[in-house]
Each structure stands twice: as structure tokens, then as C-alpha cells.
Amino acid sequence: MIDLQEQKWISAAKSGDQEAFSQLVLRYQKKVYALALRMCRHPEDAEEAAQEAFPSAWQGLPFFRGEAAFSTWLYRLTSNSCLDLLRRENRHSAATGPSLDDDELSLDLPDTAPTPETAAEQSELRDMIENGLQSLSPEYREVLVLREIHQLSYDEIAESLSLDLGTVKSRISRGRRQLREYLQKSGNFFPSATSKRMEKEGCK
Amino acid sequence: MNTCAFDATLLDPFLDGALSPADAEPGQAHLDSCPECQSYVDDILAMREYFPDDEDVELPENFAANIMAEVAKAPQSRPRKQPWGKLAVAAACLALIVVLQHVNLPFAMGGSKSAASIAPAAFLSDAAAVAESEESAVEAPAEASEPCFPVTADSSLEALREYGAGENLLSEEPDEAILVTATEAELGDLIVDEVPSDIYPGYTCYLLNSNEPIVAKLVERGFLQEVPDVDCIIRLEVLSE
Numbered sequence: 001m002i003d004l005q006e007q008k009w010i011s012a013a014k015s016g017d018q019e020a021f022s023q024l025v026l027r028y029q030k031k032v033y034a035l036a037l038r039m040c041r042h043p044e045d046a047e048e049a050a051q052e053a054f055p056s057a058w059q060g061l062p063f064f065r066g067e068a069a070f071s072t073w074l075y076r077l078t079s080n081s082c083l084d085l086l087r088r089e090n091r092h093s094a095a096t097g098p099s100l101d102d103d104e105l106s107l108d109l110p111d112t113a114p115t116p117e118t119a120a121e122q123s124e125l126r127d128m129i130e131n132g133l134q135s136l137s138p139e140y141r142e143v144l145v146l147r148e149i150h151q152l153s154y155d156e157i158a159e160s161l162s163l164d165l166g167t168v169k170s171r172i173s174r175g176r177r178q179l180r181e182y183l184q185k186s187g188n189f190f191p192s193a194t195s196k197r198m199e200k201e202g203c204k
Numbered sequence: 205m206n207t208c209a210f211d212a213t214l215l216d217p218f219l220d221g222a223l224s225p226a227d228a229e230p231g232q233a234h235l236d237s238c239p240e241c242q243s244y245v246d247d248i249l250a251m252r253e254y255f256p257d258d259e260d261v262e263l264p265e266n267f268a269a270n271i272m273a274e275v276a277k278a279p280q281s282r283p284r285k286q287p288w289g290k291l292a293v294a295a296a297c298l299a300l301i302v303v304l305q306h307v308n309l310p311f312a313m314g315g316s317k318s319a320a321s322i323a324p325a326a327f328l329s330d331a332a333a334v335a336e337s338e339e340s341a342v343e344a345p346a347e348a349s350e351p352c353f354p355v356t357a358d359s360s361l362e363a364l365r366e367y368g369a370g371e372n373l374l375s376e377e378p379d380e381a382i383l384v385t386a387t388e389a390e391l392g393d394l395i396v397d398e399v400p401s402d403i404y405p406g407y408t409c410y411l412l413n414s415n416e417p418i419v420a421k422l423v424e425r426g427f428l429q430e431v432p433d434v435d436c437i438i439r440l441e442v443l444s445e
Contacts, residue, residue, distance in 0.1 A: 016280050018272065025268050025275075033267065034258035047264050054271045055278045062280060062403045125254040147220065148255040154222050173216045180247050190247055 010070055014061045021058055028071065031150060032078050038145040039082035041134050045089075049081040056081070072160040075150065079142050079161060086138060128189050132182040140175030147172055208240045215241060219248055381411075381439040384427050388442055394421055395442060410440040 006027070012020035032053060036046035056077050057064075064073060133141050146152045146160060158168045183189040210231075217223050218231040235242050264270075388395075395410065398418060402409040412419055414432040422428045422440070432438065 018275060021275060022268065022272050025271050029263060029268050029271070030261060031258050033263055034256075034261045037261055038256075043264060047267070047270075050267070051271060051274055055274045058275045059278055059280055063400070122254065126256055129251060129254050130256060148252055149258050154217070154220065169213065169217060169222075172220070173213055176216060176248055176251070179251065180244075183247075183251065190250060 006070065010061070010064070010066070013058070014064070018058075021061075024057075024070070025054055028074055031071070032074060034149060035075060035078050035142075035145055036082055038130075038133055038149065039079065039138060039142060040085060045085055046082075049078065049085050052081040052085075053078040068159045069156070072152070072156050075146060075152075075160040076162065082142075083138055125189060128183060128186060129179075132179045132186070135182045136175055136178055140171055140178060143168060143171040144175045144179065208238055210234050210238060210241055212241075215244060216248075219245060381437045382428070382432055383439050383441065384422060385441045385443065386427055388444060391442060394418060394425075395440075406444055408442045408444070410442070412438040412440055414438060 006024070009020040009023045013024060029050075032050050033046055036049040036053070037043065040046045040049055053074065057074055060077070064070070133144065136144070142161065143157055146157045147154075152160065154165060154168050154172075157163070157172075158165050161168070163171075214223065214227070214231055218228055218235075223231065235245060395418070398410050398412075400408045401411045414434055414436045419428065419431055419438055422438070423431055428438070
């Protein structure tokens with residue numbers, strides 16, 4: 001669906017309207033930061049990558065022809081910034097092995113009023129996913145983040161990352177299998193997750 | 205390790221709703237009878253359940269404000285904005301010289317005014333506009349009415365549009381740029397791989413050397429009469445639809 005308001009902001013920003021661009025920043029800041037956070041893991045790195053991606057978008061807007069959605073173009077810039085940053089500072093090492101650092105991510109729970117025990121369990125499962133994502137190569141991680149968190153279609157991911165569709169399918173499949181293997185090896189994810197899912201479904 | 209004979213590469217598109225109903229149906233039938241694939245699907249769904257949400261992240265303090273501060277420091281200057289400014293100055297000087305020649309010619313040749321010298325008033329006006337807008341062009345994106353590369357007396361964008369496709373403005377000056385205007389639709393995929401030198405509201409400019417392959421194609425399609433001399437620069441202006 002075409003968002004007319006967004007189209008107006010884009011058009012105005014292309015002509016140099018910073019106020020219009022700030023509206024685009026407000027709309028996409030969380031998505032861009034979330035993508036950068038999963039790619040880079042550390043909040044300060046994610047902020048740095050986002051601080052590069054948005055000004056890049058601003059400067060590149062006159063070249064943006066609108067053939068892809070603005071969001072997918074922005075994700076591509078973000079992903080490129082993250083990969084550049086990881087390469088530049090050789091921060092891949094941060095992704096090796098599980099590292100449960102509760103301070104690094106502030107993850108609330110979507111379910112309403114969970115008990116402290118449930119919240120702790122869910123938080124632990126999410127941390128396991130986060131750590132599992134960090135165990136993957138950036139190429140696998142980015143497709144899974146775009147698919148599972150940003151819920152882009154395969155075509156949109158291909159557009160965002162300038163990949164062909166076959167590569168996207170292959171990376172999603174391999175990334176998932178590696179993540180699954182990581183979670184299987186790391187212990188209690190699947191029994192806990194399955195029981196939590198059954199509890200939720202039983203409550204419906 | 206999945207040892208099932210079912211095409212495992214279909215499982216993920218199946219899970220993501222990326223299969224057509226015709227392809228998804230046998231996948232569903234297979235899942236109902238294959239514990240191994242069912243286990244994989246269950247695990248992926250469990251993982252999905254606990255994937256973090258992008259709304260769950262907590263943004264750093266002043267995140268958007270800091271971004272906009274960076275944006276303010278990085279104005280949308282086009283890659284070749286400065287050369288364009290210099291070109292405008294050079295072109296304005298050239299225009300002035302040509303006007304002076306037009307003014308002097310009748311006296312020098314002792315003849316009557318030629319048809320070509322009818323333009324000076326508009327020409328001077330455009331030249332002055334170019335000179336005056338040179339500073340502001342560096343700071344702000346060009347308006348649609350901003351004078352284009354002044355290779356002719358009538359060099360405003362509106363004037364260029366009137367020339368239309370198939371007409372070019374061959375210069376009498378050997379080092380002058382040759383201007384070609386066309387619409388995106390007329391050029392089709394010809395410019396897909398070309399890097400623009402400047403983009404302005406309403407039109408995009410490409411500076412081409414005469415030995416570039418695209419120039420021969422422009423000749424083939426009638427935008428140019430012939431491939432210009434090696435030293436010639438072709439300024440292709442593509443009007444947005």
C-alpha cells in the first residue's frame with residue numbers, strides 16, 4: 001500500500017526539506033536502530049551505524065528513484081553501515097559464543113502482565129535467540145533479522161540487500177538451521193519454548 | 205541434519221508464506237506425515253515466537269535529534285555541485301564574450317544585423333541570471349527555473365524542453381558542450397548504467413565523452429546527428445516524467 005504522507009515527506013526531503021526528513025527519521029528510527037542493534041550487538045555501535053545510515057539517506061535522497069520502497073532502501077543503507085562498521089573495527093569477534101549480557105539489550109515482553117517467573121523465562125529465551133543470532137555470520141544474521149523482526153518478504157529482502165531471490169532463500173534456510181543448531185546445543189531453549197507455546201495456546 | 209527426501213529448501217518458504225497455494229499444498233501434506241520436517245517447523249515457529257520485536261528496543265537518548273544534527277551538517281550537496289558552479293561562471297563569461305561579438309560584428313563587417321544577433325537581450329538576461337545564481341546554487345538545490353548549462357542563447361530549462369527529442373544544439377565552438385535533451389521514456393534503458401553528474405528537480409544531467417558507447421547509441425536513436433569529435437563533451441539532460 002502506498003503511504004501518501006510518506007511520499008510527500010520523501011518528495012519534500014528530496015528537495016532539501018529537513019523537517020520532512022525528520023518525519024522520516026521519527027517513523028523509521030526504531031526499525032533502523034533495531035536492525036543495527038541486531039547486526040552490531042552493542043548499542044554504541046548500533047547508534048554509530050544508524051548515525052551514518054540516516055545522513056547517508058539524506059544525502060542520497062536526490063538519487064532515490066522510488067523503484068524500491070523507501071524502507072527497504074533505508075534498510076540497505078543501514079545494513080551497509082553495519083557491515084562497514086564491523087569490517088572497519090573487526091568487531092566480528094563480539095559475535096562468537098554466547099554472551100549473556102542483560103545490560104546490552106532492553107527487551108520488554110509483549111504479553112500483558114506476565115508473572116515474574118514467566119517474564120524471566122521469556123527474557124531468557126529471547127536472550128538465547130539474541131545470542132544465537134550473534135553466533136551467525138553477518139550475512140545470515142541480516143536476512144533473519146529482516147525476515148523475523150522486520151517481517152519483510154523474500155522479495156523485499158532481496159531488494160534491501162541487493163541480492164537475488166535464490167541467495168535470500170538459501171541464506172534464510174542456512175541461517176535458521178545454524179540458529180536452530182546453536183539453540184539445540186545451548187540447552188533448554190526448545191523444551192522451554194515449546195512448553196511456553198503450549199501454555200499460551202492452551203489459554204486461548 | 206535433515207535426512208528427509210522432501211525438498212528441504214521448500215520448508216522455509218512454506219513457513220514464510222512464500223509458496224503459491226499449489227506449491228504449499230503438497231508441503232502441508234508432507235508435514236502431516238513426516239515427524240522430522242514437523243520437528244523442524246515446530247522449532248522454527250518456537251524461535252519465531254521468541255524473536256525480539258523491533259518495538260522492544262529502547263532508543264538511545266536524543267537519538268533522532270542527534271541524527272538531525274548530523275543531517276544538518278551534511279547538506280544535500282550534489283557530488284558535482286562545485287564544478288557546476290564553476291561551469292556556470294565560465295559559461296556566463298563565454299556568453300558575455302559572444303554577446304560582445306554580436307554587438308561588434310555589424311560595425312566590424314559593415315553589414316546589417318544578422319538573425320543570430322537578435323537574441324542578445326534574452327541572452328544577457330540569462331547570463332546575468334547564471335552569474336547571480338551561482339552562489340545560491342551551491343547552497344540550495346536548483347529550482348526548476350534555474351538556468352541550465354548555457355550553451356545557447358535560450359538556455360533556461362523551459363527553453364530546453366521546447367527543443368524536444370531528436371534535436372541537438374551543435375555548437376560552433378570546438379570546446380563547447382553539446383546539449384541533448386530527452387525524456388526518461390524516450391531513452392528507456394539507455395541510461396540505466398550511467399552515473400548522473402547532477403540531479404535537479406525535474407531533470408538529471410549526464411556529462412558524456414564522445415567516445416563512450418552510449419553516445420553512439422544516441423546517434424542511432426536520432427538524438428545526435430553524428431558522433432562528435434573526440435574532445436567534445438555531450439551534456440545529456442533527461443527530463444523526469
